[in-house]
Amino acid sequence: MWWRRTLSRSCRCCLGCGRSGAKGIWSLHTRPVCSAPALPAGRITALQALDVWKRHFEEKGVTEPEHSSQYIIAHLLGAKTIESVDQQSLTQFLSKEKTEQVWQLCTRRLSRMPVQYVIEEWDFRDLTLKLRPPVFIPRPETEELVELVLTDLQRHPGAAETRRQTCLEVGCGSGAVSLSLLKSLPQLEAFALDRSQDAVDLSRENALRLGLQDRLKVYHMDVIKDAERMLGLFSSISALVSNPPYLFSEDMATLEPEILRFEDHAALDGGEDGLNVIRQILALAPDFLSDRGRVYLEVDPRHPPLVRRWTEENVEGLRYAETRHDASGRPRFCILQKEESHKDPDQD
Template identity: 50%
Template sequence: MPVQYILGEWDFQGLTLKMAPPVFIPRPETEELVEWVLEVSQRACAVGSPGGPLILEVGCGSGAIALSLLSQLPQSRVIAVEKGEAAIRLTRENAERLRLQDRIRIIPLDVTLEGCWMQLLPWGPLDLVVSNPPYVFHKDMEQLAPEIRSYEDLEALDGGEDGMDVIAHILALAPQLLKDSGSIFLEVDPRHPELVHSWLQTRPDLSLDLVAVRKDFCGRPRFLHIQRSGTQRGCPPDAWPGPQTVAVPG
């Protein structure tokens, strides 16, 4: 069993988060993704953008990304979507432990379902979409360490034949929700920068451009910054609903 599950908690970006199987355990690489989002967000604030960003996290898992961003961007708000019941409960518990529950909305949602973006329109328009989606190529799943295959949720890892199944849905979803010049930050497989660039070239209707690729601490191209241009869609900024409890399916 992974040590994070044995201890029942783990540190991520200075936060101590509860961990429980089978919810995916956040990796050190994902801390680098958070750091990049913080750099861009803080730079935007420095040049006069009012308030904090409204962020959508797709696949929140333990809440590591969302809660790290909330803790370091004091005026930010997060919409966290997740289809796994265990992950929804764990994110909610970690948000309460860190007293961040008033600035996060946790919504049961499968982004691969057609028309799912309609459920998110009342919460937008968004400044950022961030995700560490399932991106492992299906053929590589058997090469994962035994402790991963035995204990962690494999749906949080398996990205389909080319690792693009969920990534493609996020990219198709985001333009419906982002503000003009809104950004998408993704953690991906090192083979994905070229695949994502090629995929975007075939979908000019999305008005999305791959503007930057960042390497992880091992020198592998691991993180993507994609930006939207075009006519803004979505709801007015004052459409943020008040506090509510979202029921977990089942």
Template identity: 55%
Template sequence: MPVQYILGEWDFQGLSLKMAPPVFIPRPETEELVEWVLEEVAPRPRAAEPQGGPLILEVGCGSGAISLSLLSHLPQSRAIAVDKGAAAVCLTRENAQRLRLQDRIHIVPLDVTSEGSWAHLLPWGPLDLIVSNPPYVFRQDMEQLAPEIRSYEDPAALDGGEKGMDIIERILALAPRLLKDSGSIFLEVDPRHPELVGGWLQSRPDLSLQLVAVRRDFCGRPRFLHVRRSGAPDGRPVDVQPGPLPAGAPG
């Protein structure tokens, strides 16, 4: 059994979060995703906005690690956290109460593959950000995962379909209905996905979404994507950001 489940809690971005099987255990790479979002969002002036901070949607919230850590670093922000798993929804609620952030987050049971269910998100207004660590493991790679992962963690939080793109494509297809103009999507993905996502977006110009930056993780792998709605002009090259590369890591 993973040590996080044995201990019943785990640290993420300085927050002590409750952990319980089979809810997905947040990895160190996801902390890097949060750090990148904060780098991009925190410097933006928001004094003219009534709420003073961004409205954030986390898709596939699991333990609530991403949305709760963003709320803790962005004091005027608000979040909506969705997950199709009842255990994940309950755990996110517990962690929000544990951190006294329950008044700034709406936690909604939602299956993103069910298009009609997205209407439930519209009353909260257009979003500034969508952030997700979606299921992105290629189905053929599922059997290669460590035994403790296969035995204890929810496979639905890992299996992204044949090319690991099933939920990624769904998020991107529905994002224009929910995002403000120039709103952003930040995703954690497989290192093979930047090229796949870039090609998919080029095939869907109707979405008005563009991959504007790719960031590497601490092992030097292209792991994080920044997609923007109506942000950069067509033809702008993708910005590949190195992130913190260790000595000897591939460039």
């Protein structure tokens, strides 16, 4: 599926970014967007509307023109994909109201608004999440990050009998990671934080919609500015997971219009070397984690050796465990583990 295409190098692409790099793809699509086609004078079927908007998106340089029109119209017909809409619904005339809705939503896409924001929802693993700008849109690679955490937590099911399992997510966005973990692990309790109030509000809304609000606490915090406050809140965490801002600042200018115009830049820009937030997470991790608790990070493919070296030189009690690759073979995930404390209990 178009959404499943992999990231190009460090690019946190939104709508089907291909394999040749963000700049090469998107430099072709920076022309000003013109007006939408006029509403049809007569009645029109869903298939005819699909054709009109596919051609118009193509003419105006909107990427993934066919899939964009398909997802929007399928959504308005109450389906996830156009393939799941029955043929009769596609060939019968749309009501005037439904036609106007198609034009309204497709015009938003014409402005380069991501489809996820246009239809205000998207699937992440087995969840359907509400989405709205400027909250970061979860990518397929982050589903792989969740799988890594799940595998480790499920590998030790007996742990739940002696102590509760807890997860801390730094930079929760829509709540995708924490909520997905909670749905898969009934024994888990999660804490999540984000510097953006929009993200905090959306995570709470998604938790409520999914009935997971009792096991998720969401905090409006900045991991850099609110470090002392965090140290007073979190301890003995089983897993610290984050898909932090990790783009190199110089790469921001090469991102596609969908991202630059609509998504929160603070959720993308990781500073000169992409490690600003990552370094802070690693520095605080030993204070948050339980013995043998782990840190799971989604990073730029250039980061794993940098993360390993910086941790070895600067963080005591945290060991770099391994690097995992994403589905396209890129080194995408860093896993670190807190070493067991052997401190004498009488020594204080």
